[in-house]
Amino acid sequence: MRPSARDASRLRASDLAALASLGIRMRRLRAALSALGICIGIAAIVGVLGITQSSESDLVAQIDRLGTNLLTVQNGRGFNGGEGTLPLTAPAMIGHMPGVEHVSATALLSPPVYRTDQVPAFKTGGIGVRAADNSLLAALDGSVLHGTYLNSATGQYPAAVLGFGAAQYLGIDRLDTPARVWIAGRWFVVIGILNRVALAPEIDQSVLVGWPEAESQLGFDGYPTRIYIRAATDQVVAVDNLLAATASPESPEQVAVSRPSDALAARIAVVSSSTTLVLGLGAIALLVGGVGIANVMFVSVLERRSEIGLRRALGATRGHIAVQFLAESLLLSILGGAVGVTGGLVAAAAYATLQGWSILVPPLAIWTALGATLFIGAAAGLYPALRAARLSPTEALRSA
Amino acid sequence: MSEPVVELRDVVRRHPGPVESLRGVSLRIEPGELLAVVGPSGSGKTTLLHIVGTLDRPTSGLVRIAGVDTTHMTDRQISGFRSARLGFVFQQFFLIEGMSVLENVAAGLLYRGIDAKTRRRLATITLERVGLGHRLRHRPAQLSGGERQRTAIARSLVGRPALVLADEPTGNLDSTAGAEIIALLKDLNCDGTTIAVVTHNRELAAAMHRRIELKDGRIEKDTGAPISA
Secondary structure, rough: OOOOOHHHOOOHHHHHHHHHHHHHHOOOHHHHHHHHHHHHHHHHHHHHHHHHHHHHHHHHHHHHHHHEEEEEEEOOOOOOOOEOOOOOOOHHHHOOOOOEEEEEEEEEEEEEEEEEEOOOOOOOOOEEEEEEEEOOHHHHHEEEEEEEOOOOHHHHHHHEEEHHHHHHHHOOOOOOOOEEEEEEEEEEEEEEEEOOOOHHHHHHHEEEEEEHHHHHHHHOOOOOOEEEEOOOHHHHHHHHHHHHHHHHHHHHEEEEEEEOOHHHHHHHHHHHHHHHHHHHHHHHOOOHHHHHHHHHHHHHHHHHHHHHHHHOOOOHHHHHHHHHHHHHHHHHHHHHHHHEEEHHHHHHHHHHHHHHHOOOHHHHHHHHHHHHHHHHHHHHHHHHHOOOOOOOOHHHOOOO | OOOOOEEEEEEEEEOOOOOOOOOEEEEHHHHHHHHHHEOOOOOOOOOHHHHHHOOOOOOEEEEEEEEEEEOOHHHHHHHHHHHHEEEEEEOOOOOOOOOHHHHHHHHHHHEEEEHHHHHHHHHHHHHHHHOOOOOOOOOOOHHOOOHHHHHHHHHHHHOOOOEEEEEOOOOOOHHHHHHHHHHHHHHHHHHOOOEEEOOOOOOHHHHEEEEEEEOEEEEEEEEOOOOOO
């Protein structure tokens, strides 16, 4: 009789899964603890990437909503929190530029504003009075929370519209009962409160009065200090390039043009860079987790010498022994990784919900995390598995 | 006459260090034999069992098991050969605690590429044969010593091996359980299973049909195969 194909040692793939889980089933607590490191590392990575992505997509959505086609023009030589003046002709000149859809001029005025005439003079709370024209909301894409905005009629009377932050500071949150504010020694009736204007926070902190009223009652000289321009989306860059020269042909170098949406875009970069640190920590947790699994696998191989000897006697090849322990290590790591991914997703979802963001986890993060667990499981299990395979059957059987 | 189950010729096994070794052993075991290898500690009994069981390779000499020269086989070949032709019973039983009695016995067929359902069916039949048909779902820890060894014997038999090798099968058992195991081995031999036992136990050795006495790595006395075998 010769050794025939019938005698070949074979292990079915379906049996390998049961073999791989045997050690884990026998020592559940130890398995759970050894997989904890991987679990924490993966949870941190998936969670952080999920939170970052959700927050980024929220910022992107904000930018999309607010538009990147708002430009502002100021005198570049503002001082002490004040704003320098722009030429009288600037709004009209800008209005004639091709690609400009809306222009609105505002001017920061010097008189402080108070809730009543009893408030001490120094308590201005950083609220400024601003002369504004009728097209401000169109240019800013802003809206009114309560009441109405200024128009040609109300602009000629002592009427005021409050920015969102100014209304909060002055303690006027509704207009059911008539409200007034005290500006430069006279009362102004509050006719409206604006919603928050994300791209122009200075408007939030302002009390707006009509251009004609400002000129007649507040000593306003008519020179604008800040002009908002809404350009056609495809011509923003062209308008941007010509704005300074158009606003002030004599001294364009004094004109500062800015694009408020750039500030939001910069925040995205900040969010992205701060995740790098946490990702690094997650990677360290993964490394420690891998070492933990390797450690447990070594102990497992030592403890299960007699099982190894028995399996060799039952006909397992060295390869079968190696594959069994390698599969166990992979399974441990995958279990840890799976729990970690779930935990990370839950954390990211909870945080995003809390912030009112839409939940967004990059699929790449999940695949990378699972790939990392596979790699770690294989790397951690390889040497213990080879040690187990190298054990001679007689040695393994003698040990018990 | 049919081919011998075991044929050793001038087998020498030297170990580094003070481990027992063989110094030229020649031996034939015919199908259907029931024999005991006896001898003092260090006489080479366990080494002989390992060589015959293909768990160890001789330093020199010829080893033919079931007609096949196993000395130059690769690990894969020899593992497959072991799984198909040999059964092992150990003093410490070596049952796997995480698995039921049935699964432990079915594990005797694990490395033969047989599907799980067939393995369980054959294991059930074999467990019934050794009188453990009522213990299939139990864990090894729930069994008495005698039942554990019977489980281990069932595991060694489930693949219908040409030879069952038992290393001190009664060594961890009280005398009652030991006697049961001896009776079972004799009973299995009556069914045609070839069994070789390595033992210190006089009672066990006396129950076997043939006794080979080892001393210092050589066969000192061999009662020989009974003519009837």
